[in-house]
Amino acid sequence: MSEPTGAARRRGPFQVGDQVQLTDPKGRHYTFTLEAGKNFHTHKGSFPHDELIGAPEGSVVRTTGNVAYLALRPLLPDYVLSMPRGAAVVYPKDAGQILAFADIFAGARVVEAGVGSGSLSSFLLRAIGDQGMLHSYERREDFAEIATQNVERYFGGPHPAWQLTVGDLQDNLSDTDVDRVILDMLAPWECLEVVRKALVPGGILCCYVATTTQLARTVESIREIGCFAEPTAWESMIRNWHVEGLAVRPDHRMIGHTGFLLTARRLADGVEPPLRRRRPAKGAYGEDYTGPGSESGSASRG
Template identity: 45%
Template sequence: MGAPAREAAGSGGLTGPAGGAASPGQAEAAGGLRPGGPLQPGEPVLLVDRKGRRYLITLTPGRVHDLRGGRLPHDALLGREEGVLVETSLGERVRVLRPTLAEFVLAMPRGATVIYPKDLGVILVWGDLYPGARVVEAGTGSGALTMALLRAVGPAGRVASYEVRPDFARQAARNIARFLGPTPTLVLREHDITTGIPDAPADRVVLDLPEPWRVAGHAAEALRPGGIWLSYVPTVPQVQQTVEALRATGAFVGVETVEVLLRGWNVEGPSVRPAHRMVGHTGFVTVARRIAREGSGGGGEEGGSRWPAWKPRR
């Protein structure tokens, strides 16, 4: 199986950003339920000014945030209802909202480039993520996809996320704790998935890696029959090598690649027109279904014939 995986600091029941226990506000938000009710210490909130500028802060008693329109004490927000308008020290009015996952992903600190919200939605649907699923993810990065997966699988599921860079793993752990609070359904490991998948069997394997084709053989062994492979890459040559590798294993069918282009619309009275800017290409999503081994007879795969060994292209 290769080098042993090492569990990253702060994983499997993530702690708060400072390494201590999550705050009450984070605990209430555990699992990404994002409940309503008064704003609590430790919660991330968005401050939106009259020009639409957005400021992501974490509510901390005694702290004061400096905006372009003045200063705003966090204590003035604690215990207030979401959506309230508050005034800064200079009389500027600011709307206070809990961030959606999409808003948090775009504003959170990051080490690695994140998968953007338009692609996260496609990944969750094309990958058929469901409550209770056992997911293996590789390429944790800053944690954007990990958070989406955690919310999709819910409290009955499990996400094992692998990252080879310790600094990325630490940043991801901080982001996940800040948005979701404690996450006992997550195991975050410093591990190279090209050496093997220790968290098998899995219902889904989801990859955000530069060379996902190197994982095709391991994924074929780790996925249950009917399980889904999903990979995200930015270039056509990467897609080509990935699809060739999946087909070469003989273990996958239904190999399909899609991309998403997102365009907003401006609606102002009778004037309805597309936005001047469109979010174009960001990446390709490739999905495939894992099939049963020939000769397994439907009673499990023990004793069935194995697929031909697949060797990475050099």
């Protein structure tokens, strides 16, 4: 039985073509690709790549300046933060939330719109495995090229479950019986009709948006289309902690707001979502409200 794509590059001694992450005594990271006969240079000296080729992961190398570096393969969260970018990447904390709350499973059929630099694509491909299907759509050809290079560099070549189309999702989506749809784009509400046709009953739509106005319009548009259960929206933040003897305190810096996530389940055809019983705050749909359905929906939401 053959190993899943990319698995052989995640274990065993270092090989030519492997990505290596060096950590210096101050905790700074340096990522490069192993090449026979090449040297790695820093302001603290250099060392030959050949010292690591064939060495076990977790080895320590010293530069000509006698500075020690710990050598490990970068984890996927490390890799996506260090890889070349065309667009901003989906941060690992958000990718992890998407994998969990969009319930991405092995063998899933997933559609992704907005590939960016290939960060989320890499996480999705590793989760669905070789037997799944990820069809990604990207409007910009230059972003698509960068994403392809990043994904193939991580997996060691093309992934058998990945198809990438350059073009708008709403104009090109022809997939059916899709389990999950992930939208990372400026106006996800414009794609809801084609998403409705693609998703299986019980399937999950997950949207990643940057601003509160995008979040509000997306949620209200999902409610308005009438074929999804009530959406759930949230954000996440990560704060590391400094632990040194009795000095245990939160770090001064943290990964704060990067984007909002929301999920909604596809209902069966012909089914109307149950009436929401939660009374909105006074004035939520008042005269100043200009979102989807503001004229026809304000009374029913009370």
